Amino acid sequence: MEPISHAFKDNARRGLADPNLQRALARLKTGFQERRTIAAARLPEFEALRSQAKEIKDRTLANLDFYLERFEAKVRETGGEVHWCQTPAEAREAILRICRAAQAKSVTKGKSMVAEEIALNPFLEANGIEPVETDLGEYIIQLADEYPSHIIVPALHKTAEQISELFLDRHRQYGNTQRLEEVRELVDEARRIIRPRYVAADVGITGANFLIAETGSTAIVTNEGNGDLTQILPKVHIVIATLEKVVPTLDDAATLMRLLARSATGQELSTYTTFSTGPRRADDLDGPESFHVVLLDNGRSKMLGSEFQDVLRCIKCGACMNHCPVYGAVGGHAYGWVYPGPLGAVLTPFLVGIEEAGHLPNASTFCGRCEAVCPVRIPLLKMMRYWREREFEAGLGAPALRRGLALWAWLAKRPALYRPLTALAIALLGALAPRRGALAHLPLATGWTRDRDLPAPEGGTFQARWRARQGRGARTAA
Amino acid sequence: MPEKRFRVGMFVTCLVDLFRPSVGFAAVKLLEDAGCAVAVPRAQTCCGQPAYNAGARADARAIARQVIAAFEGFDYVVAPSGSCAGMIKLHYPALCADEPALAARARALSEKTFELVSFLTDVLGRSTVAARYDGRATYHDGCSGLRELEIKAQPRTLLSSVEGLTLEELPGAEVCCGFGGTFCVKYPDISTRMVADKTAEIAATGADTVLAGDLGCLLNIAGRLSREGRAVRVRHVAEVLAGMTETPAIGEPRRGRRG
Incomplete structure (x- = not known):
């Protein structure tokens, strides 16, 4: 998809004004934040595990070439194939070649963010191959012709009522004309429709949560079992994954x-x-006849050794966005591309350019909740700040704010000038609100005063009052 | 008079200096009551965080250099703000890393820099204050203090010793209020939504006072409460701990003064 990250402010405004989205996002607190807190509290070694996980990923990234080659050798040994792809276009072509060789007409797909990153579905459709999403969330957004708003809950932005409406509209073609209200009924209906597609599909495509160098296995975790059916029933199984997995x-x-x-x-x-290791062996009861791993770089190798290397530790759990107050206010689509939330704020500028995605690392209060829950301790704030530094150096960003900041910084470096000038400014501000405790409107600060008052300064600066008090004290002592 | 235990340089913070000098005086009183000799270097303006978070690293470092020079002679540096203390304590060493000599000084300063309430409790070992405040208060945890400096129990411990005060826990106390420095003017729509969530939570506690340890959060919260017409008083935790609450609360109309 074409990124619309540059329109973050408009996207965000739309999200804030969308009552359905707001209702849907309200689920983050009870559905994800509280559950994570409980789960972490129930595991005494949780914090130690985070450090261990960070260490595993750091060690792997430090020797990434070694582990990738080892992984490839093991995949070959077990009868599979690895396709090294530098760009999304190469990955799409590799997948198309495999599909063509299998004379595929339909492809079932498990959930994969990398498939979103390379915009696989429209490409397959353009080449006469029908992609069938089998993860319920992905299925919903495929029906709605949308894209995921969350990396593990693609349809997080939709309410049950909206899904009910969508199913009623799109499932008419299957003869379903009844509006379903219960979530259970909606799930059952989707299952009835998806089930035959598993058997009919020529190729199954899944992502991977992990690629295991030691065995050449790929692993996925799901809650629906759709991944298993996607990779076991068709003749061909393609795994699409990026290097750092x-x-x-x-x-x-x-x-x-x-x-x-x-x-x-x-x-x-x-x-x-679910672990997959190579194609079906002679004595296996089931499994695909051929097994392919499409290994995508798309800039990751350039992140190695850069100040952004640490984000490659990411295991795509979504905790950062689940806990982000900005994500929770505006939803994932505001970020304008595949990866939303704090992860997107770091990764998206790398993948689509900082000119396009400049807002993302800026639209953060640096509250640090994302870092506090990240299982692999990615310093997300530090990396957002790196992007801000790059923007600053490149002269990007709002000119008025840049000028204001430059003036302020110039003054802040000159205390002898700063003191009288800020004292004067604060006296003027105080004079605007002689009796009221707060200013309801302030020219040049409408960003502040549109929706909140500005508490009036108390009067005088601390520095001036302190010196006056010291002076009195000195006189008294003398 | 007994010899003061420590020489403390107070980092006033730019917001306290300009918007709420009372917080500075409350901090001085708390430190002096705890036996510290407090000085306020003149060569301080701001910790440089606005520049640092805007990506203006050179400006931020120049300001850091100035702060380091002004404060490195003290036994301790104390700020009535988790955000500014966090900047000096955690970010100065990283900011100065390219200049080994300056980085060493930044690290030395980092080790003796503390946020006010955590300094009183963690360093000076205080668990009580002698103060009275008649009211039901709730407490908002500023993000930097909470997550960078692990300040959570400390203000609650001291507040529990304030006579007349009952503390209602604030649901979502650990969620950002939406201030975020320049964030609140760069992304006012999102900031408004965040602070409106915060004031709704505050109002729902039924508390008559909301306290926090950072003036940025407090100005934001007070401004929103005032716009919503909610009669909740907003104060820096130091004012209550020092028993210095004669000054009208933040955003409250001034009393007994002619306009």
Whole structure:
């Protein structure tokens, strides 16, 4: 999809004014934040695990070439194939080649953010291959012709009523004409429609939560079991993943998994955890005939060794956005591309350019809740600040604010000048509100005063009053 | 008079200096009552955080250099703000990392810099104050104090010793109020939504007073409460702990003074 991150402010305003979105976002608190808190509190070693997870990812990233080559060798050994792709276009082409070779007409898909990143669905459709989303959330947004607003809950922005309406409208083609109210009924209807598609599909495409170098396995976690059916029933299984998903061993993956679901949804483990290792062997009861891993770089290798390397530790749990007050206010679509929230604020400028995504690292109060819950301790604030520094150096950002800041900084470096000038400014401000305690309107500060008053300054500066008091004290002492 | 235990340089913070000098005097009283000799260096303006968070690293470092020079001679540096104390304590060393000599001085300053309430409790070991405040108060945890400096129990401990005060816990006390420095004017729509959520939570506690340790949050919260016409008094925690609440609360009309 074309990013619309540059329109963040407008997107955000729309989100804030959308009552359905606001109702949907209200679920973050009870559905995710509180559950994570409980899950973390129930595991005494949770904080130690976070440090361990960080260490695993750091060690892997420091030797990424080694583990990727080892992973590839193991995939080959088990009869699979690895396709190295630098760009989204290369990844799309690789997938298309595999689909063509299998004479695929329809493809089932498990949830994959990387597939969103490379805009796979429209590409497959343009090439006469029908992509069928099997994750319920992805299925919903495919029906609605939208894109995910959250990395683990793609349809988080929709209320049950909206989904009910959507199903009524789009499921008429299957002869369903009854409006369903209960969530259970909606799930059952989606299942009835998706089930036959698993069997009909020629190729199944899934993402990967982990690529395991030791065994050449890929692993996914789901709550619906749709991933299993996607990768087991078709003749061909394609895994699409980015480089940083590799971990050295199954044990390492297990350590990270102890954090993943707890951080994401507050579950101890997702309902399904599925490992795939190569195609079906002679004595296997099921499994695909061929197994492909499309390994996408798309700029990640450039992040290695840069000030953004730490974001490659991300295990895509979504905790940062679940806890972000900005995300919680405006929703994921405001961020204007695939990755929303604090993760998007760091990653999106890298993937679509800081000119396009400049708002994202700025639209943060630096409250730090994202870092406090990140299972792999990514310094998200520090990296947002790096982006702000790059913008500042490139002369991007609102000119008025830049000028104001420059003037303020110039003054702040000259205390002898700063003191009388700020004292004068604050006296003038106080004079505007002689008796009232707060100013309802202040020219040049409408960003503040449109929706809140400005408390009037108390009168005098501390510095001046302190000196006056010291002077009196000195005189008294003398 | 007994020898003062420590020489403390008070980092006033730009907002306290300009908007709420009372907080500075309350901080001085608390420090002096705890046996510290307090000085207020003249060569201080701001901690540089606005520049630092705007990506203007060179400006931020120049201001840091100025703060380091003005304060490195003291036993301790104390600020009535988690945000500014966090800037000096956690960010100056990183900001100065490219200049080894300056970085060493920044690290030394970092080690002796504290937010006011945590200094009184964690460093000086105080668990009570001698103050009275008749009211039901609730407490908002400023983000930097809470998450950078781990200030959570300290203000509650001291507040529980204030006579006449009952403390109602604020649901969502750990959620940002939407101030965020220049964030509130760069993204006013989002900031408004965040502060409106905060004032709704404050009002729902039934408290007559809201306290916090950072003037940025307090100006934001007070401004919104005032716009909503809610009669909740807003004060810096230091004012209550020092028993210095004669000054009208933040955003409250001035009393007994001619306009």
